[in-house]
Amino acid sequence: MKLRSVRYLTVEGxxxxxxxxxxxxxxxxxxxxxxxxxGVAVLLTYNIQASFVSVKDNNLxxxxxxxxxxxxxxVEVEKKISAxxxxxxxxxxxxxxxxxSFRESIGTMFDDxxxxxxxxxxxxxxxxxxxxxxxxTEKAIEQxxxxxxxxxxxxxxxxTKVLNGIQNVINTASIWIIGLLLFTSLVIIANTIRITMAxxxxxxxxxxxxxxxxxxxRFPFIVEGITFGLISAIISxxxxxxxxxxxxxxxxxxxxLSLIPYSSVVWYLFGGFCIIGVVAGTIGSLIxxxxxxxxxxxxxxxxx
Amino acid sequence: xxxxxxxxxxxxNNQVLIEFKGVSKNYANGTHALxxxxxxxxxxxxxxxxxxxxxxxxxxxxxxxxxxxxxxGEVIVNGYRMSKIKRREVPYFRRxxxxxFQDFRLIPxxxxxxxxxxxxxxxxxxxxxxxxxxxxxxxxxxxxxKARCYPNELSGGEQxxxxxxxxxxxxxxxxxxxxxxxxxxxxxxxxxxxLLTEINRRGTTVVxxxxxxxxxxxxxxxxxxxxxxxxxxxxxxxxVQ
Ligand SMILES: Nc1ncnc2c1ncn2[C@@H]1O[C@H](COP(=O)(O)OP(=O)(O)OP(=O)(O)O)[C@@H](O)[C@H]1O
Ligand SMILES: [Mg+2]
Numbered sequence: 085m086k087l088r089s090v091r092y093l094t095v096e097g098x099x100x101x102x103x104x105x106x107x108x109x110x111x112x113x114x115x116x117x118x119x120x121x122x123g124v125a126v127l128l129t130y131n132i133q134a135s136f137v138s139v140k141d142n143n144l145x146x147x148x149x150x151x152x153x154x155x156x157x158x159v160e161v162e163k164k165i166s167a168x169x170x171x172x173x174x175x176x177x178x179x180x181x182x183x184x185s186f187r188e189s190i191g192t193m194f195d196d197x198x199x200x201x202x203x204x205x206x207x208x209x210x211x212x213x214x215x216x217x218x219x220x221t222e223k224a225i226e227q228x229x230x231x232x233x234x235x236x237x238x239x240x241x242x243x244t245k246v247l248n249g250i251q252n253v254i255n256t257a258s259i260w261i262i263g264l265l266l267f268t269s270l271v272i273i274a275n276t277i278r279i280t281m282a283x284x285x286x287x288x289x290x291x292x293x294x295x296x297x298x299x300x301x302r303f304p305f306i307v308e309g310i311t312f313g314l315i316s317a318i319i320s321x322x323x324x325x326x327x328x329x330x331x332x333x334x335x336x337x338x339x340x341l342s343l344i345p346y347s348s349v350v351w352y353l354f355g356g357f358c359i360i361g362v363v364a365g366t367i368g369s370l371i372x373x374x375x376x377x378x379x380x381x382x383x384x385x386x387x388x
Numbered sequence: 389x390x391x392x393x394x395x396x397x398x399x400x401n402n403q404v405l406i407e408f409k410g411v412s413k414n415y416a417n418g419t420h421a422l423x424x425x426x427x428x429x430x431x432x433x434x435x436x437x438x439x440x441x442x443x444x445x446x447x448x449x450x451x452x453x454x455x456x457x458x459x460x461g462e463v464i465v466n467g468y469r470m471s472k473i474k475r476r477e478v479p480y481f482r483r484x485x486x487x488x489f490q491d492f493r494l495i496p497x498x499x500x501x502x503x504x505x506x507x508x509x510x511x512x513x514x515x516x517x518x519x520x521x522x523x524x525x526x527x528x529x530x531x532x533x534k535a536r537c538y539p540n541e542l543s544g545g546e547q548x549x550x551x552x553x554x555x556x557x558x559x560x561x562x563x564x565x566x567x568x569x570x571x572x573x574x575x576x577x578x579x580x581x582x583l584l585t586e587i588n589r590r591g592t593t594v595v596x597x598x599x600x601x602x603x604x605x606x607x608x609x610x611x612x613x614x615x616x617x618x619x620x621x622x623x624x625x626x627x628v629q
Contacts, residue, residue, distance in 0.1 A: 086512035103497075290493050293453075294507035294554070295483035297476070 085299060093300065097307025104280045108312065111276045115316035115364060116323070118269040119357050123324040125258045126353065132254055134344050136247050145225060145239035147209040153233040155207075161233045162209050170224040173212040179203040206235060218248065266360055273312070273368030277305070281372060288376050298377050302370065309369040313361025321354045403431040404464075405562060405593050406452060411461035413447050413617075421447040422458070423617040429595065431561075434588040436604045437597045439614035445597045448614065449566045452595065453487060454478055466561055483511060486555025486592075488565035492547045494539040494554075500526065501535040504553045511558065525553040529583055545576030549583065556587055563587060565596045569603070581607055 101108050147165065149158055158176055166174050177185075182205040211228070213221050225237050291301050328346050335343055406429040413422040421444045429435055437445050450456040451463050454470055463470040466484050473481060486507075494503045504522045513521070526532050529549040539547055548568055555563055563584065569577035581596070581603060588594045598604060604611055613621035 088514060089509070089512040092509055286493065287495055290495065290506065291510060292479075293482065293487045293489075293493075294510050294558070295479045295481075296510040297479045300479075300510060 085303070089300065090303070093303040094307050097304035097311070100284075100304055101308055101311055104283075107276055107280050108308075111273050111312045111365070111368075112316050112319065114272045114276065115269050115312060115361055116320050118265040118364075119316055119320035119360065120324060120327075122262045122265050122360070123320060123353055123357070124327075125261045126356070127324075127328060127349065129254050129258045130349055131343050133251060136251060145211045145213070145221070145228075145237055147211055147228055147234055148236045148238065149207045149209070150233050150235045151206060153207065157233055158207055158209070161231055164231050165209060165211060165228055168224050168227055170214050170220045171211055172214040173210075175210040177208050177210060179205055179207045182206075182208065262360075266364060269360075269364045270368050270371070273309075273364055274371040277308075277369050277372040281376065285376060288373070301377060302373065305369040305373055306366050309365030309367075310362050311365070313363070313365035314358060315361075316365075317354060317357035317361045320357050321350065324353065325350070404428050405431045405433075405466060406595070407462075407464040408451075409462045409464075411451065411458045411463055413444075413451065413456065413458045420617055422451070425461070425617075425619055427612065427619060427622065429593065431593055432588070432591060434585065434594045434607075434609045435596070436607075436609055436611045437595065437614065438599070438601065438604060438611060443614040444617040445614055446566055447617075449564055449595070449597060452562075453485060453564055454481060479510075483558060484560055485562040485564055486558060486560040488548070488551050488555050488563065488568045490567040490570040492539070492544075492551045492571070494547055494550055496539055498538075499535065500531060500537050500539070500542070500550050503539070503550055504557050507554055507558050521557050522553075525557040526550075528556070528586075529553045543576070544572045545579060548572050548576075548580055552580065552583055552587075556592070560592065562593045562595065565594070567597050567599065569598060569600060574600075577603055578606075 147161075149161060153161065155178060158178070162174050162176050165171055180203070183203065186205060211224075213224070215221070221239070225239060228234055228237055288301055325346055328343075332343050332346075406427070408425045408427045411422055411425045412420070414420050425448070437448060439445050447456065451458055451470065452465055454465075454468075454473060457470065466481070468477070468481050495506070498506070501522055504525055505518050508518045508521060522535070523532065526535055529552050531546060531549055531553065534542065534546065534550075539550070542550065548571070551568070552563075555565075565584070568584075569580050572580060577600060584594050584596060585607065611621070611623050612619060613623075
């Protein structure tokens with residue numbers, strides 16, 4: 085298509101947006117509603133994931149050492165563990181330190197039982213992972229088990245599994261929600277634009293009669309669809325900002341949860357909204373004219 | 389001597405622009421609109437198509453402009469075989485013809501200028517080119533001073549002249565008009581056909597459907613008569629019974 089035509093048709097598209105401004109308003113409202121719902125789903129997922137990550141941070145592996153291992157040898161073991169690729173941090177807890185913190189947490193009532201023996205607990209090394217994924221942690225645990233002097237590795241396999249499971253469910257659910265909303269907005273936009281087709285049928289039939297290609301006829305509609313999408317993306321990002329910030333304020337009053345700041349996701353959201361808006365707007369408008377393009381004729385007035 | 393000249397003229401002009409070979413058209417509901425139609429229309433001809441209501445005149449026109457496809461036979465227009473033409477070729481084929489509608493088909497929220505310019509925008513003409521050619525087309529149909537008017541400010545005859553200007557602004561090979569005078573006052577009808585004659589004189593082939601026998605007689609051109617989907621007469625010089 086010639087550049088000149090592109091310019092002309094783009095202007096036509098904008099004229100149509102203004103000419104059918106009620107429909108523009110309707111389409112944008114539909115898109116904004118769907119985007120807000122999608123945005124809420126995304127923010128929820130992000131926040132849940134973020135809080136899971138902090139839970140998992142506490143989810144250490146405890147490497148218990150053989151009784152025969154003395155403090156010097158334990159330092160060697162700790163070095164070997166630190167050298168593993170998936171290990172973020174290690175912390176050596178000697179038998180005495182272990183007994184001390186045990187006493188601190190339960191008090192002194194069992195002192196008699198242990199007869200003041202400060203070595204009744206084995207020495208251990210606390211290990212924090214870099215990557216919490218199952219394959220990487222399990223591999224590292226195997227490697228740790230093979231280090232000489234390691235007696236036993238305790239890690240909460242169960243909790244990690246459950247958390248990963250919940251996370252997967254949430255991810256899948258939000259993908260479905262977003263997909264469903266995308267489909268809904270597409271159908272509604274196609275129908276909204278179709279309402280104005282009565283006025284434009286004549287124009288399309290004349291365009292066909294004077295030899296306009298289908299792409300030429302489609303172009304202004306695509307301009308319209310893209311504009312709907314972008315306007316809706318801007319509005320949705322703004323509205324979601326207002327909603328989310330007031331939510332953060334509310335939550336802060338209760339003080340038990342910390343939500344991720346909007347600024348950390350705003351560009352992902354805006355980018356996602358733009359893509360979704362442009363796709364829904366364009367496909368929606370293309371669906372609504374496809375029927376009219378298929379007809380070869382000038383007699384478009386004869387059918388709806 | 390006269391005969392020889394006529395023959396030479398014929399050979400020169402004998403370039404078939406529209407050809408129907410054994411064409412039949414049945415609509416989906418079973419109506420036989422055209423039956424075994426054979427016809428040739430040469431470059432530069434002016435042809436009236438007449439016949440009673442339902443005789444198949446509009447169908448004949450629609451087959452020429454590829455709005456409908458025939459069931460049997462072959463329609464060849466301007467070198468395009470209608471049975472072989474691809475969807476994406478249709479727009480380029482349409483640009484070789486100008487179409488005039490009985491109901492004018494002007495876009496109400498566009499000025500006269502905008503309506504005529506419409507068919508030039510489609511081919512991507514430059515603004516300068518558009519201004520020049522639209523002005524020429526409008527002055528040809530005698531509406532040079534109405535460029536800024538809107539269709540509802542014009543009489544039926546004037547609106548149809550805008551339709552004519554739109555059809556001829558692209559310099560088409562053929563002008564096809566299905567009852568262009570159907571919604572126009574009788575006196576205005578003559579003006580429209582006068583214009584078509586002038587366009588034809590400049591080399592464009594014209595195929596025009598009409599009901600008005602008096603008009604056909606007065607203009608004395610080739611007349612194709614349809615009856616129940618068949619050609620029952622094909623006379624030179626306006627010889628309608
Ligand atoms: N789209 C269609 N579907 C079914 N039948 C049709 C269709 N168009 C035309 N017909 C039928 O085909 C026959 C020929 O119609 P056509 O429109 O060609 O007649 P016409 O000569 O133009 O008549 P008129 O002078 O009334 O315009 C008629 O019987 C008509 O009812
Ligand atoms: Mg008809």
